[in-house]
Amino acid sequence: MENYHQKSKWSRFCVMTTTIILIVVVVIAFMPLYNIAERNNIAISIVCGIALIEMIVMGLYYCPVSIIVTQNQLLIRRFFTSKNIPLNEIASVEIYSESTRFLKVCGSGGMFGFYGWYKNKELGRFFIYATNLKELICITLISGKKYMISCEDARNLYNEINHRLSNIQNNEKDNSR
Template identity: 35%
Template structure:
């Protein structure tokens, strides 16, 4: 079994820290204002929902075993059976990638993206330079990223060819 950590870029750390600090600051400010009970509840609920989505989708590591490629997240593990993988290649997302629905740097990149050359894909990565593209036999695509991506790509290729 191989397991590689997802490393967040400096951009991700800065965006995540600033956004979290801003949300907390606005929440504390709203708490101190009189007659803002409804606003505080709505703001608090929105912050909780944002962090729940982050816990559900933020990639922590990528692992490979004999049967599946796993995207390990805080609350869930997304497993892709090796038998369903058609192709895997090193491939960094481009600056022209359009976010359809997901995070563009807040605790990583995750969600649906679209690019002119690649089409639509689901992303789970922390740094664009660590990425590889997994294409399934049914046409679905995943942009994944982890430390030592070339090593992970070679290991996946070996499993596919077995």
Template identity: 30%
Template sequence: MRYELPVGRSVKVLTLFAVLVPIAVFCWLWISGIERIAVYIALPLIMVFGIAYAFSPKEVLLEDGGVVIKKVVGRVFIPYSSIKDVSYVEELSRRTIRLFGSGGLFGWYGIFRVPDIGVVRIYARRTKGLVLIKADRNYLIAPEDPQIFIEELKSRIRV
């Protein structure tokens, strides 16, 4: 089964702001005749945005052997045999600390410390309606219809 990862409002706003502000600065510098500085600013930003987009999650699949989290480039595989528990998390805590990854630019993904859970790998594009998968590592994902996702996943792992 295939589950989209819907984009939340905070991710839309942050991504839009993070992309539009540098474009505005670039245009202003270019129009002001400072092309060299505009290029020096634009090239690293294009690389950062490209890398951030490449690692952003897109969808979750329940395949025969396990859960697959598809990113723009690459995928994460969680075998059903390693899953110990699955539960619903209403909302990502505001006290969540990003250890490595993106905290809103093209989504929430990477390694985070979440209160009451601990260190977790997040693959989401919104901060509400999350599913916690406890396996060899902890994973938080935000598929469409999280309750249906949980039921389907539990039927496959028999928890």
């Protein structure tokens, strides 16, 4: 069985948020270099430069690039690493169409996507890897841990994951006989 692959398409909100924040931080970081009255405040440039590098590295570390479903794993590909979720640890998969009024506990709310710990009334606490809040899938593990992920086409990803899960369950039944 071939691997199933979908890209994580950025929403306009993520593109605008990332662009605006990066521009503001870069301008603040270099302002003392161009303003003679602020030249003595080079510490501001250094702090903003370090913050800029940290935001970019952290954003690229967590930002989802694509979702891959293999025969036995769900891979959330990110720029530097992948988050691997074994399919046999998944209890349920649902297309999430409830409220996206999420409370951010710790993470990003739009810069390089949405990632980190969030919570809401319907789901409780969950970890999100998303670049578009209109195409979300909720994955609940047997342990109770929840992940929200986004991709270009949530319906097709949902169908593919469920198809692979049913294959695993059928194989387990055949092996138990």
